[in-house]
Amino acid sequence: xxxxxxxxxxxxxxxxxxxxxxxxNLIPGGEPLIRRNDRVISAGSCFASNLVPYLEREGFVYHxxxxxxxxxxxxxxxxxxxxxxxxxxxxxxxxxxxxxxxxRACGEFVPKEDRWLSGDTIVDPFRxxxxxxxxxxxxxxxxxxxxxxxxxxxxxxxxxxIFTLGLTEGWVSSEDGAAYPACPGVIAxxxxxxxxxxxxxxxxxxxxxxDALIAGLRGxxxxxxxxxxxxxxxxxxxxxxxxxxxxTIYSKSVLRVAAEEISRRHANVRYFPAYEIVTxxxxxxxxxxxxxxxxSEDAVRTVMTAFISHCEQAxxxxxxxxxxxxxSSHSVEFLADRITAAECDEAMLDEAR
Amino acid sequence: xxxxxxxxxxxxxxxxxxxxxxxxxxxxQEVVIRDGIVGLTGCWPxxxxxxxxxxxxxxxxxxxxxxxxxxxxxxFLFEPEPAFDYLCARRPDLSLEGLADIVPESLIxxxxxxxxxxxxxxxxxxxxxxxxxxxLCPPPPKGDRRILSERISREGYFIRAAKDxxxxxxxxxxxxxxxxxxxxxxxxxxxxEAASEHGFDMLLPPAESLTDIGFLKEEYWHHDVTHANAMxxxxxxxxxxxxxx
Numbered sequence: 001x002x003x004x005x006x007x008x009x010x011x012x013x014x015x016x017x018x019x020x021x022x023x024x025n026l027i028p029g030g031e032p033l034i035r036r037n038d039r040v041i042s043a044g045s046c047f048a049s050n051l052v053p054y055l056e057r058e059g060f061v062y063h064x065x066x067x068x069x070x071x072x073x074x075x076x077x078x079x080x081x082x083x084x085x086x087x088x089x090x091x092x093x094x095x096x097x098x099x100x101x102x103x104r105a106c107g108e109f110v111p112k113e114d115r116w117l118s119g120d121t122i123v124d125p126f127r128x129x130x131x132x133x134x135x136x137x138x139x140x141x142x143x144x145x146x147x148x149x150x151x152x153x154x155x156x157x158x159x160x161x162i163f164t165l166g167l168t169e170g171w172v173s174s175e176d177g178a179a180y181p182a183c184p185g186v187i188a189x190x191x192x193x194x195x196x197x198x199x200x201x202x203x204x205x206x207x208x209x210x211d212a213l214i215a216g217l218r219g220x221x222x223x224x225x226x227x228x229x230x231x232x233x234x235x236x237x238x239x240x241x242x243x244x245x246x247x248t249i250y251s252k253s254v255l256r257v258a259a260e261e262i263s264r265r266h267a268n269v270r271y272f273p274a275y276e277i278v279t280x281x282x283x284x285x286x287x288x289x290x291x292x293x294x295x296s297e298d299a300v301r302t303v304m305t306a307f308i309s310h311c312e313q314a315x316x317x318x319x320x321x322x323x324x325x326x327x328s329s330h331s332v333e334f335l336a337d338r339i340t341a342a343e344c345d346e347a348m349l350d351e352a353r
Numbered sequence: 354x355x356x357x358x359x360x361x362x363x364x365x366x367x368x369x370x371x372x373x374x375x376x377x378x379x380x381x382q383e384v385v386i387r388d389g390i391v392g393l394t395g396c397w398p399x400x401x402x403x404x405x406x407x408x409x410x411x412x413x414x415x416x417x418x419x420x421x422x423x424x425x426x427x428x429f430l431f432e433p434e435p436a437f438d439y440l441c442a443r444r445p446d447l448s449l450e451g452l453a454d455i456v457p458e459s460l461i462x463x464x465x466x467x468x469x470x471x472x473x474x475x476x477x478x479x480x481x482x483x484x485x486x487x488x489l490c491p492p493p494p495k496g497d498r499r500i501l502s503e504r505i506s507r508e509g510y511f512i513r514a515a516k517d518x519x520x521x522x523x524x525x526x527x528x529x530x531x532x533x534x535x536x537x538x539x540x541x542x543x544x545x546e547a548a549s550e551h552g553f554d555m556l557l558p559p560a561e562s563l564t565d566i567g568f569l570k571e572e573y574w575h576h577d578v579t580h581a582n583a584m585x586x587x588x589x590x591x592x593x594x595x596x597x598x
Contacts, residue, residue, distance in 0.1 A: 069454050071433035075464040121459070132457040139440040139458065146455050332525055335514050336430035339505065339578065 021282045023306035026273045032312040033227060033272065034160055039063040041086035041158040043101070045093050045166025047231035047274070047295065049084040054304040060311065062086070063158055066150040080129040086158070087151040090127050093166040095209035095258070096179045096201065100126075102216050105152035111178035115140055116189040125180055128188035156220050164274070165255040166231040168201040169239055169247070183239070198239050200251075206258035214266055226269040228259040232278035234293050252279075274303045359597055361386060361590075362393040362407050363419030366491050369575065369586030381406035387590060404475060411482035417556065417593050418479075420472045420544065422491025423579050424465055425536035430578065431525045441535040443542060444567075450529055461539045469547045476551040487596065488548040488555040489589065490541055492581040494533040496568030501527050501578055508577075534567060556596060559588040 009015040010025050027033070034040060040055060041063050042048055056062050066087035068077070077083050082090045092098050103109035104126075116123040121133035122140040127147075134140035155161070171183045174197050185191030201209075210228075217224050230252060238247035256275060263271040278287050278299045287299035361370055368374050372392030376382040381395035381403050393410070395403035407416065438453035439461060449455065472488075479486045495501055505511050506522055515522045545555045562573045562585050573585040 069433070069435065069437045069456055071428065071437065072456060072460055072464055074467070075460055132460040132463070135442045135458055136440070136445075138445070139442070142440060142449075142455055143457055332431045332433060332520065335511075335518055335520055335525065337427045339426075339430060339508070339511055339514060 017280075017282050023277045023302055024309040026276060027306065027310045029310075032310060033270065033307065034060055034311040036060075036312045038159045039157060040160045040162065041154045042162040042164070043085055043089065043092045043098060044162070044164025044229070045091050045231045045233065046081065047166070047233050048162070048164035048229075049081050049091075050295075050300045051162065051164075051304065051307070052084060054300075054308065058308050058311070063154060065154040065157070066147060076131065079131045082127065082130060086154040088127070088130075088147055089151060090129065091166075091181060092163075093181060094168065094170045094179060094201065095165060095206045095213070096170060096172070096199070097181060098163060099209045099213045099216075100179050101151065102155065102213055105148045105155065106216065106220065107148075108216075109178075111173065112175045113173055113178065113195065114144075116184075118188060123188045125178075125184065125189055128180075128182055152220070155217060155224070158221065158224060160225045160227065161217070162227045162229065162272075164229045164231050165206070165259060166233070167235065168206065168251040168254050169235070170199050170201075171196050171239075172199045173197075200240060201254065203254050203257050203261070206254060207261050210258065210262045211265075214262070214269065224268070226266075227272050228263060228269065229272045230255045230259055230275040232275045232299075233295055236293075272307060274307075277303050277306060358414035359390040359593060360393060360407070360410055360414055360416045361390060361419070361489075361593070362416060363489070364399065364421050366419040366422045366489065366580065367392060369492075369581045369583055370590055371583070371586060390590060390593070404478070407475075408478050408482055408484075411479060411484035414485075415597055416479065416484055416486040417489050418475070418486055419489045419491070420475070421468060424468045425533060425540050426494070426579055428464075429528050429533065429536055432528045436528075438529075438532055439535065441538050443538050444535055447531050447535055447566075450532065453532075458539060461536065462543055465540045465543045469543060472544065472547050473550075476548060476553060480551045480553070486553045487593075488544060488553060490544070490555050490557050491537070492558055492573070492585060493563065493567055493569050494530060494537050495571070495574055495578070496530045496534070496564060496566065497571070498527050498530055500571075501530075504576070505578055530568065538567075556589075556592060559585075559592050562588050 004011070009020075016022075016025060034055075039061050042051060052062055064086050068083060078088065080090055082088045084090075089101055092101060100109060104111070111126070113125060115137070116125055116128075118133070121135055122137060123133060124130060124140070124144065134143055171180045172178060173180075174195050179199075180196070183191060184196050214226065217226075232252075234248040235244055235251060238244045240247050242250070252275065259271050263269045277283065278295060283299070287296055287302070288294065289296055361367055361372055365374055370392065371386050372384060373394045375397040376394045379396040381393060384392045384394055386392045393403070393407055395406065410416070436450065436453040437456045438450040439456045439458050440449065441447055442458055476486065476488075505527065512522060515525070541555070548555050558569075562570055562581070564570055569581060569585070573581050573588070575582040
């Protein structure tokens with residue numbers, strides 16, 4: 001007898017990958033990932049935003065603290081991912097960026113380079129793609145303060161945070177280490193090699209950042225549970241001198257190892273294997289689009305089916321809760337519109353008086 | 354064709370200048386407002402024939418165009434849920450509502466832009482015909498929430514509309530007038546930019562019709578919520594004459 005004699009079928013490649021592969025079996029049983037009464041928030045790279053519609057369709061509460069005011073819904077939506085997550089932080093690609101977001105939200109870090117002037121608008125270097133920019137420093141300060149307050153509120157009120165790690169590469173400020181979501185000059189701002197330096201995190205860097213993040217989160221929300229995932233989406237480009245494929249595998253490997261270490265080290269932190277489901281040798285070619293970078297809808301569906309199978313089953317009443325109530329704002333808006341239209345017609349009557 | 358020089362045309366804010374909203378048979382017709390000033394009335398809502406007639410008059414004399422002007426009230430006369438507020442670049446003196454959701458002014462500007470599409474088309478056509486045109490700024494909002502609420506609550510069309518929409522009249526609140534003033538200011542800015550893009554400018558409301566803060570003085574109110582009265586119309590006509598010289 002030896003240890004493999006007693007091992008479960010899922011420990012053997014031939015029995016659980018070559019044959020009878022089921023993505024749901026990658027996750028050990030136990031407590032549900034998400035419970036019916038959880039308030040879920042999330043952050044991460046582009047892949048992370050794919051998860052939200054699935055969660056909501058299954059009747060889970062995706063907790064949003066910063067939402068577009070419904071009475072202004074006729075205007076175009078925000079750019080990129082700013083409307084996609086619990087607050088308007090947009091895509092968060094690195095552990096460093098996530099830790100920074102937390103620290104800024106808690107007032108623990110104020111970046112020195114915190115705004116860029118662009119014509120008659122002010123750009124947020126940490127949300128450079130925002131469509132609706134501030135027109136003055138005063139407005140910028142107000143909007144940023146509100147955003148960070150609502151971000152902190154999301155961290156405080158959530159019961160589960162799903163964080164998808166995307167990258168190890170990033171650009172930071174040489175002055176204070178502030179992490180930019182995009183290299184300055186790509187979306188907005190101007191690149192300055194003296195102020196903006198390249199950082200490619202290793203395992204210890206990512207682990208250190210996640211440790212600090214978790215410690216900070218525990219300080220304001222001790223019961224918060226974390227689910228870590230690694231995005232399967234390869235890098236768009238690398239700033240190393242390596243081939244982008246080489247750089248991608250390095251990044252994803254670092255993130256995967258760091259996620260494993262963190263989940264082993266901390267109670268209430270679990271790792272969900274979205275990365276393995278999409279990129280493992282068992283995955284069909286169709287899990288990536290022809291560009292071999294973007295993940296297909298089939299892949300997302302497979303990941304989420306596996307994820308949901310390990311969540312507490314959502315009942316019908318929960319699905320009803322998840323449906324947005326008819327907005328009272330729209331009714332009031334209709335009323336206002338009818339009154340102004342009626343008064344224009346009234347003006348006709350007035351001429352006759 | 355009338356031989357008067359100045360032409361007043363457009364939407365319902367011309368009524369205070371004695372331009373009837375609608376002609377008897379709906380066809381475009383000129384109406385003498387004052388010596389030297391004629392108004393263009395026609396079908397309501399305004400149709401292609403109306404605007405075509407205005408374009409035909411492009412060479413007759415300076416045109417003063419009133420375009421919509423109630424969008425801020427159409428959407429926001431009543432306080433939305435949740436309420437919002439914003440910092441208006443042109444009116445930094447107007448304070449923020451304490452508990453409201455702060456939105457970027459650029460979002461408000463973008464919200465109003467679609468309502469300028471028709472204006473852009475009219476201005477483009479006027480410019481193509483070499484017209485001298487000035488956009489008339491709509492009257493500013495009325496600043497007394499209590500009076501506005503009282504007037505609305507007595508109006509039959511409000512009571513009927515509220516019933517149709519299953520809204521209890523007691524449960525709607527007129528938006529804070531400061532916010533309406535900001536919205537009007539931002540809308541005015543977007544209109545002004547639309548005019549400027551075509552080489553036209555905007556005639557602002559007569560100074561004597563405004564309170565210190567910039568609301569429409571009560572003596573210039575029409576009895577409804579959205580329009581100004583004949584006294585305001587006279588003041589605008591005086592301003593038009595001064596501008597033309």
